[in-house]
Amino acid sequence: SLQPMRDLNQIRQFMSGAGPLALCDLPWLPIYLAICFAFHVWIGVAALVGTFLLAAVALLTDAYTRSPTREAAGLASRRNALTEASRRNAEVLRAMGIGPSMAAKWRDINEQYLQGQQRASDANNGFSSLSKVLRTALQSAVLGIGACLVIRQEATAGIIIAGSILSARALAPVDQLIANWRGLVAARQSWRRLQSLLTAVPEVPDRMALPAP
Numbered sequence: 001s002l003q004p005m006r007d008l009n010q011i012r013q014f015m016s017g018a019g020p021l022a023l024c025d026l027p028w029l030p031i032y033l034a035i036c037f038a039f040h041v042w043i044g045v046a047a048l049v050g051t052f053l054l055a056a057v058a059l060l061t062d063a064y065t066r067s068p069t070r071e072a073a074g075l076a077s078r079r080n081a082l083t084e085a086s087r088r089n090a091e092v093l094r095a096m097g098i099g100p101s102m103a104a105k106w107r108d109i110n111e112q113y114l115q116g117q118q119r120a121s122d123a124n125n126g127f128s129s130l131s132k133v134l135r136t137a138l139q140s141a142v143l144g145i146g147a148c149l150v151i152r153q154e155a156t157a158g159i160i161i162a163g164s165i166l167s168a169r170a171l172a173p174v175d176q177l178i179a180n181w182r183g184l185v186a187a188r189q190s191w192r193r194l195q196s197l198l199t200a201v202p203e204v205p206d207r208m209a210l211p212a213p
Contacts, residue, residue: 003077004197007190014187019180025173032170039159039166042145047167050138054131054174061127061181068120069185075113082106124182131178135171142167 014020033051037044086093086102093099146160177184 004194006076006080007194010190011187011194014180014183017180017183018176019184019187022173022176022180026177029170029173032166036163036166036170039163040145040149040155042149043142043159043163043167046138046142046145047170050134050141050167050171051174053134053138054171054178057127057131057134058174058178058181061124061178062185064123064127065120065182065185068116068123069182070189072113072116072120073186073189075109075116079106079109079113082109120182127181128179131175135168135175138171139164139168 029051033044033047036047082102083106086106093102142164143160146155146163149155150157150160
């Protein structure tokens with residue numbers, strides 16, 4: 001019965017976090033890439049390749065975190081329902097002497113919940129670390145490309161720093177979005193459950209208007 005409130009709270013937590021800010025920064029990505037291409041075509045190609053790599057990591061993150069997150073949410077609902085039922089019927093459980101067996105059942109569900117949370121966290125943290133490694137490698141590659149262009153007198157010395165800063169700034173929203181992907185998946189699943197609930201509940205018809213007393 002409390003699941004809709006938990007879903008609403010999950011959406012609120014995501015909307016108040018860093019995930020929506022990353023989504024708002026994504027439209028600036030083509031502009032930063034265009035500036036990198038304006039500096040030099042090889043700097044733009046390096047930034048574009050890094051963008052595709054991080055996009056692939058984002059897709060893998062969604063594929064590998066969706067199922068563990070859904071499983072953890074289901075186990076959390078079961079655990080909370082069992083906790084509420086045990087609290088509501090505490091006197092009956094104590095009188096019948098089945099408190100220890102109920103506690104053992106709760107520990108089993110809680111262990112499954114913790115394992116599900118761990119799987120979802122491991123998947124999200126692993127891909128987040130991979131995205132940071134790729135982003136750092138891209139910055140180093142852009143620095144190397146800029147230095148090579150300066151040595152060949154195809155670019156000025158300022159291109160080395162400017163290209164590295166812009167390429168990192170272009171990929172920052174994708175990196176931040178991957179880091180908050182687990183919250184995005186959980187909020188998306190909560191939104192779907194709320195939509196299903198609101199669709200199942202019929203709309204209250206308008207009642208007859210009464211005059212003011």
